[in-house]
Amino acid sequence: MAATTTTASAAAGPGAPSGRLLIANGRLIDPSQGLDGAHDLLLEDGVVAAVLDRGEGPGAGERRHAGERRDLTVLDASGLVVAPGLIDMHVHLREPGQEYKETVATGTMAAAAGGFTAVACMANTEPVNDNRSVTEHILAEARRHGYARVHPIGAVSKQLAGLELAEIGEMVRAGAVAVSDDGRPVMNAELMRRALLYARHFDVPVIQHAEDLDLSGKGVMHEGEWSTRLGLAGIPGAAEDVMVARDLLLLEDTGGRYHLAHLSTARSLELVRRARRQGLPVTCEVTPHHLVLTDEEVARTVFSTQCKMKPPLRSERDRQALLAGLADGTVDAIASDHAPHHADEKDVEFDLAPFGILGLETTLGLCLDRLVRPGIIDLSRLVELLSTGPARVLRLPGGTLRPGSLADVTLFDPEGEVTVAAGAFLSRSRNTPFDGWKLRGRPVATMLGGRRIELPGRAPAPAAK
Amino acid sequence: MTAASPVRWTREDLLGIAELSPGEIELVLDTAESFREVGERPIKKVPTLRGKTVVNLFFESSTRTRSSFEIAEKRLSADSLNFSASGSALAKGESLVDTALNLQAMAPDLIVIRHAHAGAPHLLAKKLKAGVINAGDGAHEHPTQALLDAYTIRRHKGRLAGLKVAIVGDIEHSRVVRSNIHLLTKMGARVTVAGPRTMMPVGIERLGVEVAHTLAEAVRGADVIMMLRIQLERQGRMAIPSNKEYFELFGLTSARLAGAADDVIIMHPGPMNRGVEIASEVADGPYSVILEQVTHGVSVRMAVLYLLSGVHEETA
Numbered sequence: 003m004a005a006t007t008t009t010a011s012a013a014a015g016p017g018a019p020s021g022r023l024l025i026a027n028g029r030l031i032d033p034s035q036g037l038d039g040a041h042d043l044l045l046e047d048g049v050v051a052a053v054l055d056r057g058e059g060p061g062a063g064e065r066r067h068a069g070e071r072r073d074l075t076v077l078d079a080s081g082l083v084v085a086p087g088l089i090d091m092h093v094h095l096r097e098p099g100q101e102y103k104e105t106v107a108t109g110t111m112a113a114a115a116g117g118f119t120a121v122a123c124m125a126n127t128e129p130v131n132d133n134r135s136v137t138e139h140i141l142a143e144a145r146r147h148g149y150a151r152v153h154p155i156g157a158v159s160k161q162l163a164g165l166e167l168a169e170i171g172e173m174v175r176a177g178a179v180a181v182s183d184d185g186r187p188v189m190n191a192e193l194m195r196r197a198l199l200y201a202r203h204f205d206v207p208v209i210q211h212a213e214d215l216d217l218s219g220k221g222v223m224h225e226g227e228w229s230t231r232l233g234l235a236g237i238p239g240a241a242e243d244v245m246v247a248r249d250l251l252l253l254e255d256t257g258g259r260y261h262l263a264h265l266s267t268a269r270s271l272e273l274v275r276r277a278r279r280q281g282l283p284v285t286c287e288v289t290p291h292h293l294v295l296t297d298e299e300v301a302r303t304v305f306s307t308q309c310k311m312k313p314p315l316r317s318e319r320d321r322q323a324l325l326a327g328l329a330d331g332t333v334d335a336i337a338s339d340h341a342p343h344h345a346d347e348k349d350v351e352f353d354l355a356p357f358g359i360l361g362l363e364t365t366l367g368l369c370l371d372r373l374v375r376p377g378i379i380d381l382s383r384l385v386e387l388l389s390t391g392p393a394r395v396l397r398l399p400g401g402t403l404r405p406g407s408l409a410d411v412t413l414f415d416p417e418g419e420v421t422v423a424a425g426a427f428l429s430r431s432r433n434t435p436f437d438g439w440k441l442r443g444r445p446v447a448t449m450l451g452g453r454r455i456e457l458p459g460r461a462p463a464p465a466a467k
Numbered sequence: 468m469t470a471a472s473p474v475r476w477t478r479e480d481l482l483g484i485a486e487l488s489p490g491e492i493e494l495v496l497d498t499a500e501s502f503r504e505v506g507e508r509p510i511k512k513v514p515t516l517r518g519k520t521v522v523n524l525f526f527e528s529s530t531r532t533r534s535s536f537e538i539a540e541k542r543l544s545a546d547s548l549n550f551s552a553s554g555s556a557l558a559k560g561e562s563l564v565d566t567a568l569n570l571q572a573m574a575p576d577l578i579v580i581r582h583a584h585a586g587a588p589h590l591l592a593k594k595l596k597a598g599v600i601n602a603g604d605g606a607h608e609h610p611t612q613a614l615l616d617a618y619t620i621r622r623h624k625g626r627l628a629g630l631k632v633a634i635v636g637d638i639e640h641s642r643v644v645r646s647n648i649h650l651l652t653k654m655g656a657r658v659t660v661a662g663p664r665t666m667m668p669v670g671i672e673r674l675g676v677e678v679a680h681t682l683a684e685a686v687r688g689a690d691v692i693m694m695l696r697i698q699l700e701r702q703g704r705m706a707i708p709s710n711k712e713y714f715e716l717f718g719l720t721s722a723r724l725a726g727a728a729d730d731v732i733i734m735h736p737g738p739m740n741r742g743v744e745i746a747s748e749v750a751d752g753p754y755s756v757i758l759e760q761v762t763h764g765v766s767v768r769m770a771v772l773y774l775l776s777g778v779h780e781e782t783a
């Protein structure tokens with residue numbers, strides 16, 4: 003279903019930053035205010051002006067006078083969900099250094115196409131984002147293109163080498179929202195202890211890619227029946243679990259904020275659940291692919307390298323545990339770990355392919371089709387996991403539609419059918435295991451600071467009248 | 468045993484045993500039986516594959532398998548080309564897919580590939596028109612080895628169903644084990660795998676085998692004992708401390724054959740480490756069929772080349 007826009011002013015078309023925008027007739031879901039129902043949303047000067055009950059309040063008047071007022075644009079969101087802008091708290095934009103895989107521009111375009119208004123990008127660029135000037139460069143690129151907000155995550159250690167702390171304070175002052183050596187774990191327990199302590203000065207979370215490299219060894223997929231059948235080296239679940247257990251023990255002593263990236267095993271989730279009960283400041287995210295696929299997919303696709311990522315696709319038992327963690331509130335966020343790689347790099351033997359797959363343009367559809375449709379979670383919980391939750395973990399300004407907050411809004415159609423077409427992705431890369439999947443549920447539009455984002459080569463979904 | 472199988476061969480590639488039906492396996496074995504006689508003639512050649520081009524693409528060193536394929540191809544009158552990793556384009560940084568596409572441009576009918584990485588033959592098969600024969604991919608499959616093992620067992624026992632087969636050694640890193648497990652369980656044999664716990668892959672019992680952790684338990688009542696090569700240099704000392712200790716635990720000696728069936732046969736896919744996994748007295752002893760396996764390898768590979776080239780002809 004396409005939203006339609008009615009505007010009294012030819013000049014105030016979509017994308018016009020000024021003026022007021024009324025998103026009318028949609029189903030507004032904002033877990034931060036406990037809202038889910040027939041509300042209209044009034045955006046003004048880049049912030050949320052009001053949430054209006056349908057048929058009353060100033061909105062009704064605005065709508066009645068829409069034909070007369072020059073500065074009010076009305077966007078008909080009938081059949082659509084209106085949510086606080088979605089936030090993907092774990093992506094790799096590859097810039098600087100690997101622009102042949104992705105750039106800030108193409109990555110944020112992919113974000114906007116996928117319904118995201120903000121992303122947090124990992125530090126494993128070339129050069130590594132381990133100092134202020136790289137952080138500033140990423141932010142400058144983001145401002146120049148502006149399809150979505152970009153929140154850089156700085157490195158924990160210089161060069162991601164795991165030996166010395168990076169200049170976390172300078173990076174945070176420049177705009178970094180967290181620190182992580184993602185792509186690599188912080189293997190050295192002493193460095194992790196120091197990082198947790200030091201990051202407290204700047205009140206940013208330390209995000210861990212939990213993997214004991216000795217245990218994962220030369221592994222390329224989850225260790226289990228399927229790695230045995232395929233003769234591929236396995237990465238045991240314990241490679242993640244022992245690191246999570248270690249870090250939670252350290253966290254008991256240090257305090258601070260600790261966030262687990264792409265948690266993938268039943269046992270790690272149970273460790274987090276217990277630590278939470280104990281009152282430890284731990285949060286965690288899971289990826290859509292770990293929620294939807296299992297290690298069997300490597301066999302089903304006959305060694306497709308699109309099924310190779312870290313952590314690896316786990317067992318069905320692990321997947322079921324993650325689904326339970328979504329439902330019971332243990333999981334704070336769904337994050338894609340969007341990891342672009344060039345087609346040539348993936349068109350090789352399974353052992354030789356790089357780890358990682360795209361996520362920005364498939365996350366929302368997968369979640370709607372595979373999590374909400376079967377009733378594992380409801381729409382409100384999904385919006386929490388994709389917006390309110392990550393905003394809370396990273397203490398970002400979005401994730402809510404409270405009056406006065408940023409006018410970052412995502413419109414999606416929970417019933418819209420779509421066939422994933424990797425060839426049409428706005429990302430520079432194509433590495434997805436979901437190409438050709440038919441999904442029900444799709445993003446329709448994003449507003450950034452009240453301004454509708456238009457994407458190159460894409461007809462604006464809600465047509466202006 | 469040599470009765471014509473009702474099954475027709477329709478596969479363009481032989482990538483593994485996992486996907487074969489019992490009928491297809493029997494068809495290969497029966498076809499091999501009819502080629503066996505060629506190797507016993509004074510002039511060991513038939514014109515079956517005349518005008519066909521077969522490329523032997525060996526990315527991993529191999530003496531036995533490669534020579535076996537080469538002899539099979541020559542006995543069938545195919546034109547064969549050998550291509551090995553050292554000194555090839557691959558050593559110069561060309562990708563497997565590019566190497567394959569270049570070979571494809573020369574229009575071979577069949578490609579035999581040995582590769583250190585599991586799934587490499589499958590990648591080729593997705594890209595190429597030529598039929599692909601997996602001659603061993605990483606720790607995944609080695610289908611012609613399992614077929615020649617089955618052929619050898621069948622010649623000695625007259626059947627596969629109901630036999631107890633013990634496979635002993637580094638189960639985790641062995642492609643021979645995986646192909647043999649698939650083949651033997653499909654044909655109704657009972658398979659027991661044995662070896663150190665550090666060399667036993669997770670979930671192996673899900674493949675339909677019994678797991679034993681002592682040699683005695685594995686050998687008890689066995690009709691067939693298959694010993695696997697131990698490569699300390701490859702597996703590292705985190706799996707076993709020394710060859711000596713391995714031999715003490717799992718090395719096959721005459722004394723340790725005591726519990727096996729009276730007509731047990733001893734097999735080994737080679738190359739053997741005498742005094743590590745098998746004592747010479749057993750390897751060279753009356754129960755050993757190890758060299759026969761090599762002989763039958765040629766017949767079985769002739770059968771595979773013949774069956775696949777027939778399909779390729781039809782679809783070309």
